[in-house]
Amino acid sequence: MRLKKILRLIVLFYALYSTQNSFAFINHDSFRIVIDPGHGGPDFGAVFYDGSRQITEKELTLLLSQEITTQLRTKGFDVILTRTNDVDVPLPVRTALANKLQANVFLSIHINSTTNPASEAEGFETYILNNTTDESSRRLARLENQILSHKKKPASTELDVALILKDLQLDANLTESKQLACLVQENISKSITRFKQCKNRGVKQALFHVLLGADMPSILIEAGFISNEKDRNLILSDAGRKTLALAITNAIDQYKFQKNATNSENMVRISGKHQNLKNILALYKCKVH
Template identity: 30%
Template sequence: MRTIRLAGAALLPWMATATAFGTVDVPVPVRLAMFGLPENLSPPAVRLGDECFLPLEHARKAGWKVELSGEKATVTVGGTRVAAFCRKISQQNCLPVRSIAESAGGLTEWTGDTSLVVCSRIKRIEVENASILVEGTLPVRAQFLLLESPRRLVLDVSPAKLDRAKPPTTSGSFRYSQFDSSTVRVVAELDDEPSLVKPVTGERTAKVFWRGAKSVKVSKIDFASQPPPEPFKIGGLLLTVDTPELAIVQIPVSGAANWRFSAKRDGNGVYWIDFPSAESLEDSNPREIVGSAVRSARVLPRQGGGYTLRVETAGPMGVRVGVVGPNLEVRFTKPRGAGGTLAGKTIVLDAGHGGRDAGAVGRFGEQEIREKDLTLAITKRIASILEAEGTTVVMTREEDTYVELYSRPELANSCNADFFISIHINSNTVVNSKSGTFTYFHMDVPDSRLLADCIQAEIARVSGLPDNGSRSDRTLYDTGLAVLRASVMPAVLVEIAYINHEGDVRRLLDEAFQQAVAEAVVKGLREYIGG
């Protein structure tokens, strides 16, 4: 056992020389489809775990502005500054593409084991009398074409995607759609033949303007003459890979192009994926399969219509769901940091706020309650339990001291931590209006999501408060939470209760409650590693 407690952001010498990425995966060359890059890169981008690392020289050629300070990196892409890190792979300084692109508001997707697509998320579309403007989150390119009967001007923007969860704001009369997997098409109807049509691209915008014609209200669509949209159908199950490190369940699908899917792990360790409007696709594949890493998977009728996929695995695994070719692919991966026991792990515990930053403030009778005091008390309890397990514990603070925001994850990165856990107390604008606990993970990172699920499930069992579940930090900000975004290991932020809810704060001040929550966090960690 080794216990290190740090007030402030000071690093010990052995930490400063540690690597900045905690996985032992072998780098695999991949194809990276991203604005400003040729198809074949030398040296290539590589995949490590669920991240894609791009050599620094290629990032700069793609227009990324990169400032390095040791292992720290500040990257400006599409006008957005992102705090990141740099890792040396095969003697090349490399940057984490997915983390940076998603933090800047972009969308990324593995379309196979060795192919990553990075797209701008379209935020705004405007059509005025003689122009079309499309704004995204990352740089894009633009192409146009003219069509007749009726006279139309078409603007294709790529690489770009529409996000159903965050549709673009619109102004004017036009049609738009996801034309293909990485192209958004905007169509404006014109009253005459245009002249001097010219496309222009800015840092995050694509615009085409013209003379000699005006945009008009788009023609009414005769829906009766249009072919109906292809219904979403799912077939049976195929277990194509079944190992402790990777398991893949495939389901033949049709009509899935405009759907997004996600898996939820319940408190019993069962994974669920809902298809609320799906129809059955007749095929010869079974509706239930059994295996080793995937103990069982079943397609079940869903109450209210559609189907749901229920999967039990031999142990906790990270999961990602996406459409690959004609199949829906559910990939289960052994999470980073899993295996062994807590005695072999290094865990950074972050007591939120501190010093001049009090965090949220509530009241209990005449007593003022400060978030920074509660987070420190609970974090110390977690540390004590982990120390008894033989864990190497690193605390970002052990007293009422102020720690810079980015210094917290940078400390975890520098000491090669297996996990980063940040403890916070929630608040909202209306007293006594919200109660309960939930846990944040970054974007849709499978490892961090699994860690959040495991910890949240254990806290929910003992807290006596409403279980608000685990959720992506993208629900708060487009770029997520800084302490999670900048962490390179599985990382979560736990909101234990509401400091301005009378029932919650009564529990927060109870030492037995604090101890129960601390034990639940550790139990969730044990569940994650399978120990």
């Protein structure tokens, strides 16, 4: 009896992948992803001095973004970077590019940091755009939002006005952004745990300006702390970046597959229950802090 259930499940998943005439599938080559390597040019982002050289967030985000791009393109995805070298790209321009290209997903890649020498802060976390009462998330958002442009107008005022204008779009994309963030966090957690112990800091929410203008599901990934030796060495190593990139690629692949299932108005039947994307994610027990 158990074997029959397993075989039935395999057949259902195979049908979802292969029966293109029955479902409204989004092919890999028509699923467009815009990847945004955080900071760049005169905006160094977080900085760490290891005694012999300066390590900057802007260089690490570009290296990791390039590896993610390689992994995604290997799977046939259409990928565009907001910057491919060390240049300054204003935050509104980054999401404007994603909107112009009608991207399906927007990923902003960052590296975390702490200036407290006594702090043992470590690990990775994924953010979605939403208000929060968590002070550490608000502090991080303020730090990332500091470099908006050369305008004298405070970033907080711009954010307040823009949020009012973007309310409807935010509501439409919030659920899918949560789903994508949960998949990214889960995949990174599983992959990095096998590679090297790193703390899973979970899915969080904050008012990141770089996510504000996006007209599609968007997330910001803080891929470890540059101020933490273990995290820093992971991101600096080729093997570490490949592990992170593969985890993020797998998450996007799963998100696209599950979105196809939702779009087709067909649900995977597991243990007598219809499982849509939200129910499947509930199996991960994913919560947004």
